[in-house]
Amino acid sequence: MQQQLWVPILLNSQEINALFFALKALSLLSATPFEKSYHTIYKKLMATLSLSNQRQVAKLQRVVNYYSIPNLDAPTHLSDLLTAILDENVVQLTMTTVTAGFQIFDLLYRHGIWFFSGVNLDNNAWGIYRCDTIKAFQTSEQPARYTWKQLAQRQRSYDHHHHNIRYKCALTPLGREHVQKNNYPNMHLTHQNDQDYLIGGYNQDELAYMVDYLLGLGRNVRIIYPEALKTAYLQELQQIQDFY
Numbered sequence: 001m002q003q004q005l006w007v008p009i010l011l012n013s014q015e016i017n018a019l020f021f022a023l024k025a026l027s028l029l030s031a032t033p034f035e036k037s038y039h040t041i042y043k044k045l046m047a048t049l050s051l052s053n054q055r056q057v058a059k060l061q062r063v064v065n066y067y068s069i070p071n072l073d074a075p076t077h078l079s080d081l082l083t084a085i086l087d088e089n090v091v092q093l094t095m096t097t098v099t100a101g102f103q104i105f106d107l108l109y110r111h112g113i114w115f116f117s118g119v120n121l122d123n124n125a126w127g128i129y130r131c132d133t134i135k136a137f138q139t140s141e142q143p144a145r146y147t148w149k150q151l152a153q154r155q156r157s158y159d160h161h162h163h164n165i166r167y168k169c170a171l172t173p174l175g176r177e178h179v180q181k182n183n184y185p186n187m188h189l190t191h192q193n194d195q196d197y198l199i200g201g202y203n204q205d206e207l208a209y210m211v212d213y214l215l216g217l218g219r220n221v222r223i224i225y226p227e228a229l230k231t232a233y234l235q236e237l238q239q240i241q242d243f244y
Contacts, residue, residue: 013056016049020057075114075131080139081107088144090121094136095129101140105151107131111182119154121145126158159185163201167210168224171196175220182216197224211236 011019023042046054084091085104092101104118114131121142146154163186171179171189176196179189187200198221202210211232214221223230 013053016053016057017060020045020060024061075134077134077137078107078114078131080137081116081131084139085148088148090140090142090144092136092138092140093134096133096135101142103144103146103151105148105155117155118151119146126154126162162203163206165204165226165228166201167199167226167229169198169214170222170224171198171217172220175217178217178220202229207232215240 020042023045046057049057080091081104083089085106088103090101090103093099098120100120100122102118102120104116106117108115108117108128115128116131117126117128119126173196175198176189179187179198183189184200186202187198190197190199207229210229214223214229214233215236223233
C-alpha cells in the first residue's frame with residue numbers, strides 16, 4: 001500500500017480473544033502466503049491492549065488449543081502464487097510432471113498440503129496441483145487470457161463435468177461423523193429413511209483415491225453403486241488381506 005491508514009477499531013473481550021485464537025491457529029502452519037511473522041503481529045497487537053486484557057489473552061493461549069497438521073513439505077512460492085492470483089498475471093511454472101504457463105485461480109490448504117487450481121495455458125485444461133511440486137516460478141509477460149470471473153466460471157464447469165461418475169454409499173453414524181470431519185466438494189451427506197448416505201461424483205482418474213478414502217472409513221461404509229467402485233474397493237481389501 002502506498003499509504004498506511006490507521007483506523008480505530010473498538011473490540012470487546014470476546015472479539016479480542018477470537019482474534020488471538022485465529023492468530024494462534026494460523027501460526028501453527030509452517031508455510032503461508034504471507035511473509036509477515038504471526039509472532040510479530042501477535043506482539044504488536046498485544047502492545048495495544050491494557051494489562052488486564054493482555055493477561056486474559058495470555059491465559060486464553062494456555063487453556064484453548066488448536067490442532068492442525070503442519071505442512072508436510074513446505075512450498076517455497078506461496079507468496080508469488082498469491083500475488084499472481086491477485087494481479088491476474090500469467091506465470092511460467094516448472095513442476096515435477098509439467099512445465100507450462102498458468103493462470104491461477106486460488107490456493108487451498110488441506111491436511112498439511114498446499115494446492116493451487118487454475119488453467120494450464122499450454123493445453124487449456126483446468127487442474128489442481130500440489131504447490132510443493134513447483135521447482136521454478138517466473139512471472140510471464142504474456143497477457144492474461146482469462147479474467148478472475150472467467151476462471152471462477154471455469155472452476156464451476158470443471159466441478160460439474162469432471163466428476164461425472166455418480167456414487168452412493170451407506171454410512172453408519174460414526175461413518176457420517178468421519179465424513180463431516182474430512183470431506184471434499186464432490187461429496188455430500190444426505191439422510192433418508194433413518195439412514196445416512198454419502199453421495200457425489202468422481203472422475204475415472206480419481207478411482208484409486210476414492211477407494212483409498214472409503215477404506216479409511218473401515219466398517220462404517222457400504223458402497224451401493226457403481227459396481228466399478230465396489231469391485232475396486234473389494235480388490236484392494238483382498239490385496240490388504242493377502243499382504244498378511
